[in-house]
Amino acid sequence: MKKGFSVLVFLVLAVSKLFAQQSALQIHYIVSFDSAASNSLHVEMMISGVKPGKLTCKMPQWMPGYYQIMNYANAVSGVQIKDENKKHIDFKNASSNSWTFINTNSKKIIISYNIKATKKFVANSYVDTSRAYLIPCATFLYLDNQLEISPTVQIIPSKNWSNIATGLNLISATTHTYRASNYDILFDSPILIGNLEELQSFSINGIKHRFIGYNLGNFNKEKFIKDLSKVVKSGIDIIGDIPYSEYTFIGIGPGRGGIEHLNNTTVSFDGKGLETEGGLNKTMSFLAHEFFHNYNVKRIRPYELGPFNYDKGSKTNLLWVSEGLSVYYEYLMVKRSGIMSEKALLKSFEGNITAFENGPGKNHQSLTQSSYFTWQDGPFGTTGPEKNKSISYYEKGPIVGLFLDFYIRHKTNNQKGLDDVMRLVYKEYYQTKKRGFTDAEFQMTCEIIAGASLNDVFEYVYTAKPLDYTTFLGYGGLSLKRLDDKKYSLEPLQIMDKLQTEIYHSWLH
Numbered sequence: 092m093k094k095g096f097s098v099l100v101f102l103v104l105a106v107s108k109l110f111a112q113q114s115a116l117q118i119h120y121i122v123s124f125d126s127a128a129s130n131s132l133h134v135e136m137m138i139s140g141v142k143p144g145k146l147t148c149k150m151p152q153w154m155p156g157y158y159q160i161m162n163y164a165n166a167v168s169g170v171q172i173k174d175e176n177k178k179h180i181d182f183k184n185a186s187s188n189s190w191t192f193i194n195t196n197s198k199k200i201i202i203s204y205n206i207k208a209t210k211k212f213v214a215n216s217y218v219d220t221s222r223a224y225l226i227p228c229a230t231f232l233y234l235d236n237q238l239e240i241s242p243t244v245q246i247i248p249s250k251n252w253s254n255i256a257t258g259l260n261l262i263s264a265t266t267h268t269y270r271a272s273n274y275d276i277l278f279d280s281p282i283l284i285g286n287l288e289e290l291q292s293f294s295i296n297g298i299k300h301r302f303i304g305y306n307l308g309n310f311n312k313e314k315f316i317k318d319l320s321k322v323v324k325s326g327i328d329i330i331g332d333i334p335y336s337e338y339t340f341i342g343i344g345p346g347r348g349g350i351e352h353l354n355n356t357t358v359s360f361d362g363k364g365l366e367t368e369g370g371l372n373k374t375m376s377f378l379a380h381e382f383f384h385n386y387n388v389k390r391i392r393p394y395e396l397g398p399f400n401y402d403k404g405s406k407t408n409l410l411w412v413s414e415g416l417s418v419y420y421e422y423l424m425v426k427r428s429g430i431m432s433e434k435a436l437l438k439s440f441e442g443n444i445t446a447f448e449n450g451p452g453k454n455h456q457s458l459t460q461s462s463y464f465t466w467q468d469g470p471f472g473t474t475g476p477e478k479n480k481s482i483s484y485y486e487k488g489p490i491v492g493l494f495l496d497f498y499i500r501h502k503t504n505n506q507k508g509l510d511d512v513m514r515l516v517y518k519e520y521y522q523t524k525k526r527g528f529t530d531a532e533f534q535m536t537c538e539i540i541a542g543a544s545l546n547d548v549f550e551y552v553y554t555a556k557p558l559d560y561t562t563f564l565g566y567g568g569l570s571l572k573r574l575d576d577k578k579y580s581l582e583p584l585q586i587m588d589k590l591q592t593e594i595y596h597s598w599l600h
């Protein structure tokens with residue numbers, strides 16, 4: 092009886108496993124561009140293995156990396172929902188970004204829709220007859236509460252388009268079909284389609300890095316790749332680990348801004364200005380920033396930034412770390428790679444100090460508040476309801492990063508610095524705990540490295556207390572001079588003691 096019972100259990104398990112496999116939800120998208128001339132793309136979403144009952148599809152309201160509600164669903168039109176017999180199914184819009192319907196008994200559902208893509212911006216999709224730039228959060232409807240499904244995406248390029256650039260896994264080159272292991276990966280993988288130019292790739296520790304894009308422009312491409320590889324290497328050297336199997340810079344054409352992803356970044360890029368010192372520093376700092384984000388925010392991340400709330404946004408106090416410290420490191424990466432001069436490095440910080448000190452919100456809003464309220468204040472703290480009382484974490488963040496680095500170096504006799512903090516956060520929270528860190532955990536990690544309380548610096552994170560430049564810049568041998576009402580100059584101290592000299596020189600390299 093015992094034996095018979097286990098056979099029965101085995102059979103029941105085997106049958107239910109088979110049934111689960113057969114009825115597992117599968118989602119396949121086909122994206123086509125017959126109406127590219129009118130800036131429109133067409134999507135078919137095929138859901139198979141579906142059960143009878145109520146279903147809700149949603150379009151994300153924002154994309155991770157750009158912390159603003161984007162109302163992507165507003166660009167969706169012509170929605171049709173059909174069953175396996177191509178019979179129309181009625182639907183309701185319970186909200187501006189959701190479509191709800193009842194599946195009576197069909198095993199397959201086909202949802203088709205058009206998307207208008209007219210805005211040339213890194214966080215918006217754009218389509219015309221020359222290329223398509225797809226933001227997945229603005230392209231692919233998802234089944235509510237089913238973000239763990241592994242969807243496939245088939246691209247049908249316009250006849251004259253020959254390349255596709257994306258971080259998604261290619262599963263069929265002949266049909267241009269890709270697979271994402273889940274929706275977080277799909278939504279993290281923008282797609283650029285057109286006649287793209289690819290520059291010479293470079294390897295670091297055997298890992299391939301690529302630069303591919305639309306309308307890259309005319310510049311010395313050999314020198315550019317040589318410079319970029321040095322900058323990328325200096326970023327990798329900070330953390331000491333390469334967590335991706337390949338990395339791609341995807342240039343989307345002229346414009347402003349970039350968005351970071353796990354194994355790629357999309358950047359507005361036209362190759363202009365690279366022949367001047369200022370232009371080269373600016374472009375390399377921008378690319379360094381986006382690249383460093385693969386660590387700082389995509390892997391070393393605030394607790395709240397994963398799993399994402401695609402509907403309401405994911406609010407965190409810690410964008411001053413994710414964005415502010417990425418600005419701090421973009422300068423250092425370009426300096427340490429030998430491209431940026433010492434003078435230009437100080438000028439970069441001078442720019443942040445001047446902007447922050449002349450801003451109206453410096454006595455009103457803390458760094459944590461500017462992070463949390465970015466959803467209403469705008470990405471630079473300049474467009475919200477109280478724009479005279481808000482600041483930008485892009486401006487104050489790198490200044491506090493500098494204070495923090497110098498203070499840790501001072502406390503440890505220049506044996507440790509902010510690089511050690513970033514490495515420990517990477518190891519402890521990304522690699523070991525496999526989760527984000529909280530406000531308290533970030534401060535705690537800094538204090539473990541410093542071997543001392545760092546409340547004096549963290550006051551500048553949690554409050555709007557005026558910054559004590561003399562003390563904190565002094566730890567690293569720098570001083571801030573006020574030139575006039577609005578201008579500041581950042582310079583090395585005329586006289587430095589032994590520790591200040593050591594800190595200043597090791598910081599530069």
Ligand SMILES: [Zn+2]
Pocket residue numbers: 380381384413414417
């Ligand atoms: Zn950024």
